[in-house]
Amino acid sequence: MTSLISPSSAPLSATLAARVALGDPVALVTVAEARGSTPREAGASMAVGADWQVGTVGGGRLEHLGLETARRLLVEGGGPVRLDVPLGPAVGQCCGGHVVLMVERVDEAVLHHLRAAETTALAGQPWLMLFGAGHVGKAVARAVAPLPLRLVWLDSRASEFPPDPPADADIRIATDLPAQVALAPPTSGYLVMTHNHDLDFAITAQALQRTGAAYVGLIGSHTKRQRFSRWYQAQGLDPAHLRRLVCPIGAGLSGDKRPEVIAALTTAEVLVALMRRAPETTVMMGDTSGVTDR
Numbered sequence: 001m002t003s004l005i006s007p008s009s010a011p012l013s014a015t016l017a018a019r020v021a022l023g024d025p026v027a028l029v030t031v032a033e034a035r036g037s038t039p040r041e042a043g044a045s046m047a048v049g050a051d052w053q054v055g056t057v058g059g060g061r062l063e064h065l066g067l068e069t070a071r072r073l074l075v076e077g078g079g080p081v082r083l084d085v086p087l088g089p090a091v092g093q094c095c096g097g098h099v100v101l102m103v104e105r106v107d108e109a110v111l112h113h114l115r116a117a118e119t120t121a122l123a124g125q126p127w128l129m130l131f132g133a134g135h136v137g138k139a140v141a142r143a144v145a146p147l148p149l150r151l152v153w154l155d156s157r158a159s160e161f162p163p164d165p166p167a168d169a170d171i172r173i174a175t176d177l178p179a180q181v182a183l184a185p186p187t188s189g190y191l192v193m194t195h196n197h198d199l200d201f202a203i204t205a206q207a208l209q210r211t212g213a214a215y216v217g218l219i220g221s222h223t224k225r226q227r228f229s230r231w232y233q234a235q236g237l238d239p240a241h242l243r244r245l246v247c248p249i250g251a252g253l254s255g256d257k258r259p260e261v262i263a264a265l266t267t268a269e270v271l272v273a274l275m276r277r278a279p280e281t282t283v284m285m286g287d288t289s290g291v292t293d294r
Contacts, residue, residue, distance in 0.1 A: 012047050013114045015054050016106050024049060026106040027070035028114070031057050036097030038087065043117075047106070050074065062087065062099060069103045080104040125150045126214065126274040127188035131177055131203050133160035136193050136219060139263035141166055147271060154180055155194070181206040187277045189215035189270050191249070201228055208232070208241040215273035217266065218247040 012028070019026045031044045039058025046055035046063075048070035057063050062085055069081055083101040104110060125148055130140055133155040144151050145166035152170045154177055155161065161171055174180050177199060181190065190207035192200050200218060207216045218228065225247040233239050250265035 012045055012055055013111055013118055016047055016114065017111055019047075019049065020106055020108075020111070025074045027073055028104055028106050028110060029057055029066040029070050030102045030104075031099060032082075032102040033100035034097065035099075036087075038097035038099050045114075048074075057101065058099075062101075066101050066103060069101075073103055073105060077105075122150070126277065127152055127184045128191060128215075128270060128274065129154065129181065129184050129188055129207075130191045130193075131155070131180075131200075132193035132195065132219075133157070133162075134193065134195055136259045136262055138162055139259035140191065140193075140266060141169060143260075143263040143267040144270075145169070147267070149189075149271070149274060152184065157195075178202045178206045181210065186210060186212035187214050189213065189217075189274050191215070191217045191219075191266070191270060193219035197224070201231055204228065204245070205232055205235065205237060208245060209237070211241075213244070214277040215270050216245055217249040217270065218245060219249055219262075220247055222248065224248075 016026055016028070027048045029046050029048060031038075031040050031042050034040065034042045039060065039062060040056070044055075044057050046053055046057050046066065048067055050071065053067065057066050065083060065085065069083060073081060081103040083103065085099045085101065087097050087099060127150045128144060129152045130137060130144070131154050133141075133153065137153070137155070137160075141151060141153055145168065150170065151166065151168065152172060153161070153165070154172045154174055156173065156175055156177060158173045161173075165171055172180065177194070181203060184190075188210075190203070190210075190213060192203045192207070194200050194203070200220075204216060204218045207213055218224070220228075225245065228245075228247065229239070229242050232242060246269065249269065250262050251269050256262075
């Protein structure tokens with residue numbers, strides 16, 4: 001059976017491969033179908049061992065059914081198991097939707113399918129180009145790391161990047177940072193927070209001229225926005241582009257300048273903008289009616 005993985009799911013193949021190599025029996029539980037209001041989308045997966053799990057198919061009784069079935073399969077053996085679950089009184093979840101879970105023991109064939117699906121999912125993720133590896137840049141990179149985005153993190157100073165950057169971050173050290181803007185897909189997001197205001201302005205100007213960009217954010221105050229706007233127009237550039245500029249970044253920031261707070265609010269803002277431009281990478285954005293915490 002071909003295992004699926006959603007673009008919004010955390011990759012599981014490395015964890016599974018390591019466990020299988022150690023001889024640890026592992027099962028994969030996958031949402032094969034999701035109709036109506038459901039806690040997770042089709043393709044969401046979790047790995048299950050005898051006393052551990054990685055990932056989630058939505059929590060609540062639905063997830064417990066998946067866990068119980070997976071662990072029984074690991075003990076008793078057998079082929080893949082299909083669980084057809086109407087969400088409602090029968091399982092104590094009021095979502096009202098319908099979920100099909102596929103439960104299978106992990107072997108090389110399952111790993112092969114999973115790796116292929118992960119590669120496809122990663123290729124479809126929207127890009128966020130983060131310019132600047134200072135204290136706020138580091139906080140943003142940490143906040144973005146677990147999300148379904150391709151993080152391209154840039155700075156001209158190699159020494160600014162942390163020794164333990166997010167594993168999936170595409171780190172680029174470049175002397176001409178504004179030129180890097182054009183290397184991203186047209187609907188990418190750009191977040192600018194370098195160590196130099198002139199450099200910030202040059203990068204942001206390039207990003208604003210990419211009219212398909214999903215998000216262009218510049219760190220700073222309302223005063224910085226006004227200065228940038230005057231500078232931008234003095235360069236002979238179209239002032240209409242300025243309507244797409246987000247500055248200050250982080251909706252509802254309310255003056256809190258702690259890097260972690262800026263990062264959290266800005267990351268939410270960026271994620272919403274990028275997901276709206278890439279609807280095929282997400283399911284039911286804004287609908288969390290089926291979500292159940294464990």
